[in-house]
Amino acid sequence: MRKPEEESILFVDDDIIALSLYETILKNAGYENIIVSSDGREVANILRDNNVSLVLLDINMPVMSGIEVLENITEGYPGLPVIMITGDEDLQTAVRCMKIGAYNYLAKPPEKTRLVTAVSHALEWRDLNSELSAMGSRVLNRDSLEKPEAFSSMITGSDSMLAVFQYVEAVAATSRPVLITGESGTGKELLARAIHNASGRQGALVTVNAAGLDDALFSDTLFGHKKGAFTDAGNDRPGLVEKAAGGTLFLDEIGDLAPASQVKLLRLLQEKEYYPLGSDDPLTTDARIVAATCINLSSRLEDGRFRRDLYFRLMAHHVSLPLLRERREDMMPLAEAFIKEAAEELGKGIPRIPAELEAMLNLYDFPGNVRELHSLVFDALSRTSGSTLNLTPFRDLVGNNDMPETREPGEVQNLDYDGLVNLFGHFPTVKEINDIVFLAALNKADGNQSLASRLLGVNQSTLSRRISKG
Structure with a gap:
């Protein structure tokens, strides 16, 4: 500057x-x-x-x-x-x-x-x-990061995540708040730790989950209290804001804050001041605030459940984490890392990973994101008794995954005579339609006939015969 x-x-x-x-x-x-x-x-x-x-x-x-x-x-x-x-x-x-x-x-x-x-x-x-x-003209890779070690706990090779890392490095050293948004399981807490690590702040990273905290508990947790502030307050107790001095205060699930708590947080952001319960004298803080939510705050602004002024303060720097299904290239590296972690935790050897696993990962959308993949890998390794990873949890998911809704012929849109001619360049034969459907399923399943047959709703033997006929 x-x-x-x-x-x-x-x-x-x-x-x-x-x-x-x-x-x-x-x-x-x-x-x-x-x-x-x-x-x-x-x-x-x-x-x-x-x-x-x-x-x-x-x-x-x-x-x-x-x-x-x-x-x-x-x-x-x-x-x-x-x-x-x-x-x-x-x-x-x-x-x-x-x-x-x-x-x-x-x-x-x-x-x-x-x-x-x-x-x-x-x-x-x-x-x-x-x-x-x-930054827009730089090559997206970890070598372009000044502090790659700050992101060592986050496994990725995707451009979307590396762009997030570059943005975090650019804002990490400022004192302004950061708002992290993203679905549950996308890695918001890991990113908050990366922001703290990249900031060079000497104080601690202190985490508070705001979900379910009423205003009294929120105030006592963050700001502490003086002796006699309430019936059981036998001694002074510092709050987590004080413990985060010189460091970072991470507020998770910020969208669930009570209205009165939002007012107090706004003052903390604006004035860097807060009042311990039972005290008339404000204290100051140099802690940096990082907040996170999986809730759409824009909708809460509209219905008045979240303060606009607080929203604009938190939005000084904003990071939106991509969904796991939006970075499928990370699925196998993540799975491999989780297998090693699970093997160590469960006291087992690292099993052989069947080639079928990668195709299965690509067939599932992971609504629970990275956290769901982590849980699935641990479940699979827990079931593994031999030298090869047990894929039952993944097979169950792919088999039960929502398939496209079956429609009656009259309900299919834009696939009348003219629609089919526009699609194929001529009116197709039944064989041409079968060919394109079978090939699409095989491509989606990365050549795995077992998975492709599930997508098609046919037996694997039927698919094998169809392939052998050409």
Whole structure:
């Protein structure tokens, strides 16, 4: 990140006194190059003629409103952060600005420390975006990572996961929160540990599962309590926020937080302050917050179960983990690693892996993701008594896996005479249709006749005869 004196910051506000105040505050903080304007119509020319790093923009201006100026900036300079400043504290206005592309939103007049902090974070975000843009041209492999050891517990060779690793490296050293989203079993806790390891923070990684915590338990768990705070509080007890000092606080299942707990977490993120139960004196923390959820928070915003302001705070950095079925190239390496792990834990030798396993993995969608694969491998090894891995758990899954819904001939869409002609280039014979269906099943099963016959709903002997006939 560049030094403050190297940054160029534009203030736009029709209030001349406010412009002078903002300029003084930032110059005292070390930001030397401040450009001011009282007319939104001047912004386009200023941005064209100056290498501006950040714009602070008043919403309520005559002639050309701040929102109009914001729309022009986000269209012409999409990587330029904009902080909106206004006396209008209407939440809907804030949400509208954020949706258009504003980086942040401050109430007017902003407190000195908050203004300087907001500017610092916005410039940090700008530098991060520049780094991420540069990453797009890099080759995706572990050799391109600066700290590959931080991700050693995550087995992958897929581009989607390696892109996640590169993003994590880019954001790991910042103090901003990270929100990890993804279905259950995709590896959110492992990624949180990787973020902590890549950050270089000297403190501990402290994990809290927020699912099922009411507000009282949430507050006591995170913030601790003073002696006498409640009936059984015989002594002071520090909370997990204090234990995470200098490190990372990982909040899992954040989507289940009670409304009162969301307010307290928002304060922790905004002010870096919290109150132990029974205390009127706030404590401060330098712990970095990483949160995770498998819940669609956007839907909870709509029905009011999750606060919009908290959501935007958590979304400073966002990582969405891909499903296992979206990175099938990782299935066999994961299975092999889990077999070794299970063999060691169960005190068994590493069994031979039948070639059929890979085809079976490709036929199943793993709704439980990596966690489900892990459990299946342990179950299979537990059943193994000889030198070859017992595939019964996998066969049961493939056999019971949902097959395409059977339709009556009249229900099949777009496969009338014209549809078939469009598909084949002519009206096909029964043999041509059989050929294409049989070949598709064999390709899906990677040539495994047992699995292909299951897909086709025929006996394996029937499939074998069909193949032998050509």
